[in-house]
Amino acid sequence: xxxxxxxxxxxxxxxxxxxxxxxxxxxxxxxxxxxxxxxxxxxxxxxxxxxxxxxxxxxxxxxxxxxxxxxxxxxxxxxxxxxxxxxxxxxxxxxxxxxxxxxxxxxxxxxxxxxxxxxxxxxxxxxxxxxxxxxxxxxxxxxxxxxxxx
Numbered sequence: 219x220x221x222x223x224x225x226x227x228x229x230x231x232x233x234x235x236x237x238x239x240x241x242x243x244x245x246x247x248x249x250x251x252x253x254x255x256x257x258x259x260x261x262x263x264x265x266x267x268x269x270x271x272x273x274x275x276x277x278x279x280x281x282x283x284x285x286x287x288x289x290x291x292x293x294x295x296x297x298x299x300x301x302x303x304x305x306x307x308x309x310x311x312x313x314x315x316x317x318x319x320x321x322x323x324x325x326x327x328x329x330x331x332x333x334x335x336x337x338x339x340x341x342x343x344x345x346x347x348x349x350x351x352x353x354x355x356x357x358x359x360x361x362x363x364x365x366x367x368x
Contacts, residue, residue: 234260234316260316264309267301270342293327295344297359302366309333338363
C-alpha cells in the first residue's frame with residue numbers, strides 16, 4: 219500500500235528501490251495487519267556489486283493498513299559485497315542511496331553512503347528524520363573493497 223517509494227524513485231532515479239525479502243509478526247492486531255519487522259534488500263544504484271539489507275518495524279492495525287500510521291525510528295542495516303565492486307559514476311560522501319517515508323507526511327528513513335578512502339571501505343548509515351524533530355537512532359555498516367573472483 220506504500221506508493222511513495224515508487225514515486226520518489228521516479229522523481230529521483232539515483233535512489234534504490236527495496237525488494238521485500240521477508241517479515242515476521244511482532245504484535246497481533248484484531249483489525250488490520252499485525253505489527254511486524256520487515257526485511258528488505260536494495261542494490262546501491264551507483265556501486266555495482268553492493269547489496270544492502272534493512273530490517274525495520276512496520277506499524278499495523280487499521281492506520282497501518284491504510285498507510286496512515288507512523289513507523290518507529292528504528293532500523294538495522296547490513297551491506298555486503300555480492301560481486302566485483304565497480305563505481306558506475308562518481309560518488310559523493312553523504313549521498314542518499316535509499317529513502318522511504320515512515321509516516322504520512324513528515325518522517326522518513328534514509329540510507330546514505332560514505333567512502334573511507336584511507337581504508338578503501340564503503341560505509342552506509344541508516345537513520346530516520348522528521349521535519350521538526352529527528353531521531354538519534356541509527357545503524358552503520360561497512361564494506362572493505364576486496365578483489366572478487368579473478
